[in-house]
Amino acid sequence: MLNRYLKTRISDAxxxxxxxxxxxxxxxxxxxxxSNRYITVSTHVNSIDEVDSECGFxxxxxxxxxxxxxxxxxxxxxxxxxxxxxxxLKKIVSxxxxxxxxxxxxxxxxxxxxxxxxxxxxxxxxxxxxxxxxIEKSDDRIINFVSxxxxxxxxxxxxxxxxxxxxxxxxxxVATMIVCREGDNIQSNYNxxxxxxxxxxxxxxxxxxxxxxxxxxxxxxxxxxxxxxYTIITDPSISxxxxxxxxxxGVEMDMFVKNRAKAVDYVGKYVASKLVNxxxxxxxxxxxxxxxxxxxxxxxxxxxxxxxxxxQTGISDSLSAMVLGTEPTGxxxxxxxxxxxxxxxxxxxxxxxxxxxxxxxxxxxxxxxLCQTNNGMEDxxxxxxxxxxxxxxxxxxxxxxxxxxxxxxxxxYVIDLLNSISMVSDEVKIDGSGMCGKGHKEWVYVSDGxxxxxxxxxxx
Amino acid sequence: xxxxxxxxxxxxxxxxxxYELISTKKDSRELFYVLDHxxxxxxVKVNSDVIRVYVADGKTTGTSTVTVTAADDSxxxxxxxxxxxxxxxAARNRYYxxxxxxxxxxxxxxxxxxxxxxxxxxxxxxxKADVYENGWINSTEIFVSAVRKEFVNSNGTDHIxxxxxxxxxxxxxxxxxxxxxxxxxxxxxxxxxxxxITKEINEILNLAKARSEAKTLKQVKLPKDIKVLxxxxxxxxxxxxxxxxxSYRNVYMKENHYNKGDKxxxxxxxxxxxxSVSGCAASALYxxxxxxxxxxxxxxxxxxxxxHGDQRFGYYLGEKKISGKLPVTELKAEGSTYEKEKHxxxxxxxxxxxxxxxxxxxxEVRLARYFDGKKYxxxxxxxxxxxxxxxxxxxxxSKEQTLMSSYKGPKYMIxxxxxxx
Numbered sequence: 001m002l003n004r005y006l007k008t009r010i011s012d013a014x015x016x017x018x019x020x021x022x023x024x025x026x027x028x029x030x031x032x033x034x035s036n037r038y039i040t041v042s043t044h045v046n047s048i049d050e051v052d053s054e055c056g057f058x059x060x061x062x063x064x065x066x067x068x069x070x071x072x073x074x075x076x077x078x079x080x081x082x083x084x085x086x087x088x089l090k091k092i093v094s095x096x097x098x099x100x101x102x103x104x105x106x107x108x109x110x111x112x113x114x115x116x117x118x119x120x121x122x123x124x125x126x127x128x129x130x131x132x133x134x135i136e137k138s139d140d141r142i143i144n145f146v147s148x149x150x151x152x153x154x155x156x157x158x159x160x161x162x163x164x165x166x167x168x169x170x171x172x173x174v175a176t177m178i179v180c181r182e183g184d185n186i187q188s189n190y191n192x193x194x195x196x197x198x199x200x201x202x203x204x205x206x207x208x209x210x211x212x213x214x215x216x217x218x219x220x221x222x223x224x225x226x227x228x229x230y231t232i233i234t235d236p237s238i239s240x241x242x243x244x245x246x247x248x249x250g251v252e253m254d255m256f257v258k259n260r261a262k263a264v265d266y267v268g269k270y271v272a273s274k275l276v277n278x279x280x281x282x283x284x285x286x287x288x289x290x291x292x293x294x295x296x297x298x299x300x301x302x303x304x305x306x307x308x309x310x311x312q313t314g315i316s317d318s319l320s321a322m323v324l325g326t327e328p329t330g331x332x333x334x335x336x337x338x339x340x341x342x343x344x345x346x347x348x349x350x351x352x353x354x355x356x357x358x359x360x361x362x363x364x365x366x367x368x369x370l371c372q373t374n375n376g377m378e379d380x381x382x383x384x385x386x387x388x389x390x391x392x393x394x395x396x397x398x399x400x401x402x403x404x405x406x407x408x409x410x411x412x413y414v415i416d417l418l419n420s421i422s423m424v425s426d427e428v429k430i431d432g433s434g435m436c437g438k439g440h441k442e443w444v445y446v447s448d449g450x451x452x453x454x455x456x457x458x459x460x
Numbered sequence: 461x462x463x464x465x466x467x468x469x470x471x472x473x474x475x476x477x478x479y480e481l482i483s484t485k486k487d488s489r490e491l492f493y494v495l496d497h498x499x500x501x502x503x504v505k506v507n508s509d510v511i512r513v514y515v516a517d518g519k520t521t522g523t524s525t526v527t528v529t530a531a532d533d534s535x536x537x538x539x540x541x542x543x544x545x546x547x548x549x550a551a552r553n554r555y556y557x558x559x560x561x562x563x564x565x566x567x568x569x570x571x572x573x574x575x576x577x578x579x580x581x582x583x584x585x586x587x588k589a590d591v592y593e594n595g596w597i598n599s600t601e602i603f604v605s606a607v608r609k610e611f612v613n614s615n616g617t618d619h620i621x622x623x624x625x626x627x628x629x630x631x632x633x634x635x636x637x638x639x640x641x642x643x644x645x646x647x648x649x650x651x652x653x654x655x656x657i658t659k660e661i662n663e664i665l666n667l668a669k670a671r672s673e674a675k676t677l678k679q680v681k682l683p684k685d686i687k688v689l690x691x692x693x694x695x696x697x698x699x700x701x702x703x704x705x706x707s708y709r710n711v712y713m714k715e716n717h718y719n720k721g722d723k724x725x726x727x728x729x730x731x732x733x734x735x736s737v738s739g740c741a742a743s744a745l746y747x748x749x750x751x752x753x754x755x756x757x758x759x760x761x762x763x764x765x766x767x768h769g770d771q772r773f774g775y776y777l778g779e780k781k782i783s784g785k786l787p788v789t790e791l792k793a794e795g796s797t798y799e800k801e802k803h804x805x806x807x808x809x810x811x812x813x814x815x816x817x818x819x820x821x822x823x824e825v826r827l828a829r830y831f832d833g834k835k836y837x838x839x840x841x842x843x844x845x846x847x848x849x850x851x852x853x854x855x856x857x858s859k860e861q862t863l864m865s866s867y868k869g870p871k872y873m874i875x876x877x878x879x880x881x
Contacts, residue, residue, distance in 0.1 A: 005531035048547035055529035071504040073530040086503040093583040097497035186817040227881030377811035386810040386824035411824040460843040
């Protein structure tokens with residue numbers, strides 16, 4: 001259920017909005033309470049903490065063509081005058097410019113999605129410990145096993161003249177990190193299972209831990225890749241990373257407002273192979289970024305970004321939509337209540353195709369099967385891409401050779417990469433354990449994924 | 461909650477062996493520009509309190525950390541602390557004590573800065589650089605914050621410090637006539653220096669111009685084994701990784717590549733970790749455990765001389781003088797000459813990468829400048845890759861110096877034999 005404290009602040013928010021409307025053309029209050037529980041079981045350090053939790057409010061007001069915001073801990077007793085004083089600028093360094101005011105439709109609703117498994121800390125810790133001990137015993141080259149359970153419980157309220165919304169949703173991640181050592185050669189591997197249900201997340205963690213260790217040990221024999229152009233098969237996490245970096249950031253419409261996205265000129269045009277379909281949306285699946293309304297109070301959407309290779313539309317927060325004269329898509333997100341809203345991705349994924357993975361691998365003359373997201377970086381203006389896979393497995397004449405390369409950086413021009421997609425598998429996996437920054441800050445939880453893809457790419 | 465109420469709650473919990481309370485009070489003003497118009501302004505006034513509870517029995521220590529939020533009152537905090545004791549008892553580790561009490565630090569600002577006024581001065585300094593016909597600042601975000609931090613523990617340590625920080629993120633753009641090219645700039649400082657801000661924004665605008673004129677590796681053939689110079693965030697990442705490698709934590713967990721006495725490099729450079737350096741925004745007088753920080757030389761003549769780090773792992777390693785977590789690295793080295801020979805300066809990566817275990821480093825280069833012996837040629841659209849633990853053996857440094865958030869020292873690290881593709 002919605003955080004009890006936030007519930008007590010709904011009437012305060014209503015009163016504050018009413019008072020502020022005497023001074024401003026628009027006013028809203030967003031309240032957030034996020035509770036994070038971490039249980040860590042590892043070779044060297046164990047802990048159970050409740051950190052990264054937050055509770056606070058953002059008051060947004062509009063007058064004379066400009067928005068102002070005030071972030072604070074509590075709104076009880078907060079007067080309209082306090083907000084006016086906090087956001088008032090004595091001197092303004094700015095060209096003359098007016099942003100349109102947000103238009104809202106009447107909407108009153110309460111939403112709920114909770115973890116169905118009620119597990120105690122002891123039950124969770126014991127499960128983590130059991131797996132840890134098994135893995136540690138399996139090979140003496142494993143020098144550190146770290147497992148971490150994180151349950152994030154998010155409660156939010158949004159109150160304006162025409163809206164009164166509340167939501168509560170949970171998300172669970174169980175992460176594994178394994179470090180192994182042979183002489184001076186140190187390698188690590190990790191995995192994270194994100195689910196809306198604790199039991200399911202722990203089950204997947206237990207099932208996959210041995211595989212994480214196996215790869216970590218294999219990485220001890222990994223060699224750097226010889227740079228060049230290769231045929232690649234991407235696993236769903238790398239497909240998701242490509243979706244996220246290639247066309248996720250590129251269609252965030254606050255970038256359209258700033259004329260920072262090349263994509264604005266390509267709506268309605270081919271940007272990828274005809275086999276490519278791509279979606280984003282908080283309601284597009286149940287994953288790490290599945291909420292019911294965004295931080296502007298806009299309901300979650302599912303947006304088809306690419307249809308049969310043609311760019312359809314972007315995703316946007318309310319303010320960007322007002323400037324561009326489009327409909328907001330429920331993608332207005334804040335890192336926390338202390339930060340501004342930006343257009344942000346949610347769950348971003350390529351849709352499945354018709355190919356079987358085994359046939360895709362058989363079709364490769366010489367190339368690499370690329371696995372596991374390491375990191376990536378966008379360049380929406382110039383469409384350069386950098387995606388790093390933790391490792392790659394060599395394929396020759398349709399068969400794995402047993403050679404592993406690590407890490408592998410995919411780089412190049414986005415359109416070249418997406419146009420080279422020649423096979424798309426019939427199964428989709430969405431990984432809900434990542435975080436995404438905007439530029440180099442503003443971290444929010446996102447998920448991404450897709451099918452296995454066959455493409456041509458520059459690897460280094 | 462008031463500090464007095466939090467302390468009363470802590471005192472009432474009899475099963476707590478020790479505690480640390482870290483309180484932060486932040487007051488900030490933020491301006492968000494699209495081109496030269498202010499789109500939104502923000503004010504942030506928030507407090508936060510984090511409590512770390514220790515339960516120890518001489519052989520083991522258990523800890524649990526809780527966040528005190530606005531939703532808490534004495535009743536809910538008492539419940540949280542009771543629960544934290546239970547969690548700390550359940551999550552036992554090898555014993556370690558709280559940091560010993562030392563002199564209490566009090567560094568309070570005498571004058572309260574007008575944050576709005578400072579933010580507007582920063583905005584003026586940024587826009588002052590926006591003077592080019594074909595180049596402009598696409599968007600700018602300015603954050604000016606005053607932060608008061610308080611640290612209290614059950615040993616009687618009681619520190620309080622005021623901090624000030626200016627952060628500017630901006631996107632310079634340059635039009636070639638056919639296409640627009642952009643780069644990314646992040647500036648951070650603990651003091652207002654308008655001339656420096658204007659200078660740095662002007663520099664990055666000119667680098668955006670260089671990107672608009674940049675050639676590819678197909679158009680320019682680089683000599684084999686060219687000297688590659690890295691700077692800014694890549695340099696800070698490499699130095700940060702080297703320092704982390706010799707931390708107590710890494711040594712204890714056997715994840716370190718270097719032990720005391722090991723030679724990192726043939727280059728006789730020196731690394732000293734420091735609490736604060738003027739202009740370095742990461743500066744701090746004490747760490748998260750309340751340890752009052754003092755400078756510690758960790759690498760001398762390219763050889764590891766000492767480890768460093770936090771209370772827990774320092775105690776585990778039996779260190780007599782635990783350094784605490786020192787935030788600033790100062791590197792001194794004899795400067796090499798590179799100016800007259802062919803070299804490649806990496807100005808801007810998409811995202812600099814360094815994998816601490818395997819030592820892989822590199823990334824996709826958005827802009828580099830190749831000196832062909834006569835002139836600089838801007839280059840783009842290629843990647844570099846190396847193995848940092850091998851590459852450090854022959855590293856050189858520039859004579860030019862720089863100052864970043866957590867680093868003071870040579871502006872460039874100079875490598876040879878880096879893969880360029």
